[in-house]
Amino acid sequence: MVGSAICRALEKAGYENIIVRTHLELDLIDPKAVREFYQAEKPDVAIIAAARVGGIGANSAANSKFLYENEMIAMNTVWSAAEAGVKRLLFLGSTCIYPRMAPQPIPESALLTSELEKTNEGYALAKISGLKLCEFLRRERGLLYHSLMPTNLYGPGDNYDIVHGHVLPTLIRKFETMKDVVPLWGTGAAIREFLHVDDLASACLFALSLENPPDLMNVGSGEEVTIRELAEAVKAATGSTAKIEWDATKPDGTPRKLCDTALIRSLGWKPEIDLKQGLEMTVASYRAEVAAGTVRLGGR
DSSP, X not given: OHHHHHHHHHHHTTOOOOOOOOTTTOOTTOHHHHHHHHHHHOOSEEEEOOOOOOOHXXXXXXXXXXXXXXXXXXXXXXXXXXXXXXXXXXXXXOGGGSOTTOOSSBOGGGTTSSOOOGGGHHHHHHHHHHHHHHHHHHHXXXXXXXXXXXXXXXXXXXBOOTTTSOHHHHHHHHHHHOSSEEEEESOSOOEEEEEEHHHHHHHHXXXXXXXXXXXXXXXXXXXXXXXXXXXXXXXXXXXXXXXXXXXXXXXXXXXXXXXXXXXXXXXXXXXXXXXXXXXXXXXXXXHHHHHHTOOBOSOO
């Protein structure tokens, strides 16, 4: 999802020599394969958008896999870029890196100040390692390696797997496929922020345009919504008449997660797609992907 959005933004901006690899073409967990890729291609700029991602259920059931795979991806892609002489690199993480009870909105300075959310601790630790490796390489070798931490993302090409997907694409698929009752985890009280993936792509190009970017910047929409409100909004966007049933025995995750985007906004970037518009666009893209047989239902 993210990689495709960045490629669309790069093409729209007029870039032509865009080097990409699918997971089947390049296993980022394999250090030898990653080294050989960099040595062969010698890119001027690398954008690291790859990761194993998932919702609360997927993360909490497999923290070890999320830690191992994302740690290997981060270390291999960043370190091998430095060894191959790549001068500039943008590493993408997530606001999951911040403590469970961080101040709201969450500033970049909240990193490593207290305990992480347990349900996605493995993923968060791996992303922290990646951004810190970028920071260290910039300090020690003068390489312009920096990081963006986006809030919850959604948009074309998302993973709509009901077990492994994030909350918003999972909601879309449930309301599109379940006609009578839609079961949902938790109480719906958790508060979240969502950013359309095309807005993240614009933030990536903006960050790469800066001559001296901060080591770390948050990227978010600034719009907050409870999961209960989000469910109703997705229900409306899909036109569903199904009844929502909440399962309070399941976790809500972090109570509130709004990122402070004052830093990137002060430098000149802001999002363009609000949640209502983004939901309508995403439901339309989901239906088009289903019709074309290209909808993602699992994997990375």
